[in-house]
Amino acid sequence: MSxxxxxxxxxxxxxxxxxxxxxxxxxxxxxPPVAAVSMFDFAVGGKLMSDYNFRGISQSDRKPSGTAYAxxxxxFNETFQGYAGVQAWAVKLPTDPSAEVDxxxxxxxxxxxxxxxxxxxxxxxxxxxxxxxxxxxxxxIEVYGKATYTINEMFTVGxxxxxxxxxxxxxxxxxxxSATAKVxxxxxxxxxxELGRYFLGTTDGFYLNTPLPDYTYWNAGVxxxxxxxxxxxxxxxxxxxxxxxxxxxxxxxxAAPVGIGAGSNSSRWCGAAFIATLAFDITSANLK
Numbered sequence: 601m602s603x604x605x606x607x608x609x610x611x612x613x614x615x616x617x618x619x620x621x622x623x624x625x626x627x628x629x630x631x632p633p634v635a636a637v638s639m640f641d642f643a644v645g646g647k648l649m650s651d652y653n654f655r656g657i658s659q660s661d662r663k664p665s666g667t668a669y670a671x672x673x674x675x676f677n678e679t680f681q682g683y684a685g686v687q688a689w690a691v692k693l694p695t696d697p698s699a700e701v702d703x704x705x706x707x708x709x710x711x712x713x714x715x716x717x718x719x720x721x722x723x724x725x726x727x728x729x730x731x732x733x734x735x736x737x738x739x740x741i742e743v744y745g746k747a748t749y750t751i752n753e754m755f756t757v758g759x760x761x762x763x764x765x766x767x768x769x770x771x772x773x774x775x776x777x778s779a780t781a782k783v784x785x786x787x788x789x790x791x792x793x794e795l796g797r798y799f800l801g802t803t804d805g806f807y808l809n810t811p812l813p814d815y816t817y818w819n820a821g822v823x824x825x826x827x828x829x830x831x832x833x834x835x836x837x838x839x840x841x842x843x844x845x846x847x848x849x850x851x852x853x854x855a856a857p858v859g860i861g862a863g864s865n866s867s868r869w870c871g872a873a874f875i876a877t878l879a880f881d882i883t884s885a886n887l888k
Contacts, residue, residue, distance in 0.1 A: 638675075638884075639674060639675045639676070640672070640673065640674060640675070641672075641673040641674075641675060641681075641883060641884050641885070642670070642671065642672055642673060642883065642884055643669075643670075643671045643673070643685075643881060643882065643883045644668075644669065644670045644671070644881075644882050645668070645669055645879065645880050645881035645882060646666065646667060646668035646669070646879070646880060647666065647667045647877050647878065647879040648664070648666050648877070648878045648879075649664060649665050649666065649667075649875060649876070649877045649878075650664055650875050650876045650877070651663065651664065651665065651873055651875045652665035652667070652689055652690070652691065653819075653836050653873055653875055655776060655796065655798060655817050656798075656815070656817035656818075656819075656836055656837065656838035656840070656870060657838070657840075657845070657848070657849060657869050657870050658869040658870075658873065659689065659691045659692070659693065659700065660690060660691055660692050661692035661851075661869070662868065662869065662873070663692065665689065665690045665691070666689075666690050667687060667688060667689045667690070668687070668688055669685055669686065669687035669688075670685060670686060670687075671683055671684070671685030671686075672684055672685065678710075679709055679710060679711065680707060680708070680709050681707065681708045681709075682705075682706075682707050682708075683705060683706060683707075683708065683719075684704070684705035685703075685704055685705070686701065686702065686703055686704075687701070687702045687704075688700070688701050688702075689701075689702070691725075693725070693738070693850075693851075694849070694850040694851055695725065695728040695729060695737070695738055695850075696727075696728065696729050697725035697726055697727050697728045697738075698726050698727035699725075699726060699727075700723065700724070700725055701723075701724040701725075701726060702721055702722070702723055702724070703721065703722040703724060704719055704720065704721040704722070705719055705720065706718050706719020706720065706744075707719065713749055713750040713751070714747065714748075714749050715747065715748045715749075715750075716745070716746070716747050717744075717745070717746040717747075718744070718745045718746075719743070719744055720741065720742070720743045720744070721741070721742050721743075721744065722739070722740075722741050723738075723739060723740050723741070723742065724739050725737065725738050725739055736769060736806060737769055738768045738769050739769055740764050740766050740767060740768055740769050741764060741765075741766070742762050742763065742764040742774075743762070743763055743764075744760070744761065744762045744763075745760070745761050746758065746759070746760045746761075747759050747760075748780075753784065754783060754784050755781075755782070755783060755784075756781070756782045756784075757779070757780065757781050757782075758779070758780040758781075758782075759777075759778070759779050759780070760776070760777065760778045760779075760780065760796070761775075761776070761777050762774075762775070762776040762777075763775045763776075767800065767801075770803040770804065770806075770807050770812075771802075771803045771804025771805075771806065771807065772800055772801040772802055772803045772804075772812050773799075773800070773801035774798065774799070774800050774801070775798070775799045776796055776797070776798045776799075777796060777797055777799075778794050778795060778796025778797070778817075779794070779795055779796070780792065780793065780794045781793055788824060788825045788826060789822060789823070789824050789825075790822070790823050790825070791820070791821070791822050791823075792820070792821065792823065793818065793819060793820035793821070794817075794818060794819050794820075795816075795817075795818045796816070796817045796818070797814065797815075797816050797817075798814060798815050798816075798817060799814050800812035800813065800814055800815075800848070810847070812847065812848055813840065813844045813847065813848065815838050815839045815840045815844070815848075815870075816838065816839045817836070817837070817838045817839075818836075818837060818838075819834050819835060819836045819837075820834065820835055821833050821834025821835060822834075827886070828880050828881055828882050828886055829878070829879065829880045830878075830879050830880075830881075831876070831877070831878055831879075832876070832877040832878075832879065833874070833875075833876055834874070834875050834876075834877070835872070835873070835874050835875075836872070836873045836874075836875060837871070837872040837873070838870045838871070840870040842866040842867055842868060842870075842871070843865070843866060844870070845866075845867040845868070845869055845870035845871075846865040846866055846867035848870070849867055849869050849870070851865075851867040851869055852865035852866060852867060853866060853867045853868045853869070
């Protein structure tokens with residue numbers, strides 16, 4: 601969920617002075633007119649993935665998935681931008697929702713090489729079905745803050761913080777913190793990676809007051825970008841065991857799905873994964 605900002609330019613008029621008092625005065629030459637830049641912007645895009653991996657955990661049962669998004673933006677000035685958007689994902693989860701739909705909005709700010717993004721996201725899982733009459737909806741809300749610093753044209757580093765007071769509607773808190781790095785290479789290639797830690801609390805009584813395991817997640821990969829399209833090849837992994845994975849996800853890969861916190865089953869959703877992603881992103885800027 602890997603941002604663009606619009607800058608404004610002002611034209612200057614220059615006058616050509618006379619070299620002698622008795623020479624005729626030359627008219628000032630006006631600079632070419634600068635096209636007005638709208639304060640409104642947009643972005644649309646999508647991805648095809650060999651697996652939908654969210655912070656180290658498969659959301660599509662280790663099978664191919666797809667997503668599409670649309671985002672509207674308002675450029676208040678050269679520093680601040682407001683945005684709101686919606687993104688839908690194809691998923692395969694224990695409660696069998698028809699999709700994951702993310703509704704989000706926030707503010708982005710750029711101060712030279714330093715950029716910030718602060719916002720809130722609603723994770724909505726429409727069409728969920730109960731399992732054995734007792735699994736409740738997994739809808740939840742998360743707030744986030746992101747920062748990136750561009751060291752130079754080649755190196756970029758970042759930090760992210762996400763928090764939910766009711767992670768997956770289990771009653772447990774969920775806080776995810778990570779650091780990122782990206783190296784831009786010649787010929788439109790780049791390599792990047794992320795190292796994060798997920799801190800999970802204890803579920804409510806509906807899920808038997810179960811302590812959920814904290815875990816570490818990392819990824820590393822290479823991306824090739826051509827105009828509005830990109831191809832990403834990436835390795836993902838976590839420190840979760842198969843038993844812990846089942847506890848966190850509610851999935852039992854060797855049998856029927858179960859509820860979060862129920863039993864000590866085994867799930868393969870959290871193990872090492874190599875994922876290929878083909879993406880495209882279109883904004884009003886790259887349509888010009």
